Amino acid sequence: MKTKSTLFCALFFLMISVSFAQKKGESQSIISGKVNIAKYHSREDLKRMKKGELLDLYIERIEVIVNILPNIAFATKPGVTMENLGIPDTKDNKKALEDNIDASTSYFDSTMEFQKKILPYSDTTDLIAAILFYESTLKALHTYDDFKKD
Template identity: 75%
Template sequence: MKTKLTLFGAIFFIMMSMGHAQETKIVKKKKNHSESIITGKVNISKYHSRDQLDAMTKGKLLDLYIERIEVIVNILPNIAFATKPGITMENLGIPETKENKKALEANKEASGEYFDSTVEFQTKILPYSDTNDLIAAILFYEATLKSLHTYNDFKED
């Protein structure tokens, strides 16, 4: 019985130390890893036709509307830098100084706060909107998101 207890204790401590080593590795990796300029939700699951939207309940339309706002808030303010996640200041040749990293972090926090307050407002007020206006807004947002695929067409080489 003592042997089983000792063996179990040894295995437990080995597992704990391995977990701590992995955690330390992850923390070190994060410190040295350049942060992406665009984070969060950056795409929608599906584009819709007017007929598809007409067939949906207002609750579903509200969810789609908010999802599209989230993607737009995460991408459009940073479009001059990137249109997809994974692009970092390092990729763009921007010096990764403390000041620049702080500015990026402040931008992400501000975007998050803006999105949160917008969603809070939308969930309270948007249910009073006209369904046709809501559908038009969703279609407009989707057209805007589709146009991101042509963004590079506007760049001069």
């Protein structure tokens, strides 16, 4: 009886260790971070806003652009992985993707640090123009697939 319970416990712990063993990691998405904005604005909408609100919109749009544009040759939406694209899931490729994500995060953080200090000095008209430009760029992403046609 003691042998059966010992054997059962050993088998039980073996099954647990196998189930908790390091599994092949889930592939990381090529596009991560903020990838969309809540609303597009007209020039009139923006003119009615206070400068602080405009600064927030400007920063939000930069964040989306920094997360998407460098990777549009691969994907325009989150959730696409190297595996989905047929890119070999090698250690070097995973490291390259991690380095890219780290570099994007670092770039965004340093850009935001600069923007938060200097952007308040910008002209409101220029700020509105920049927001509208960024929004038109983001709208163009919805038509990106049209450019892939032969």
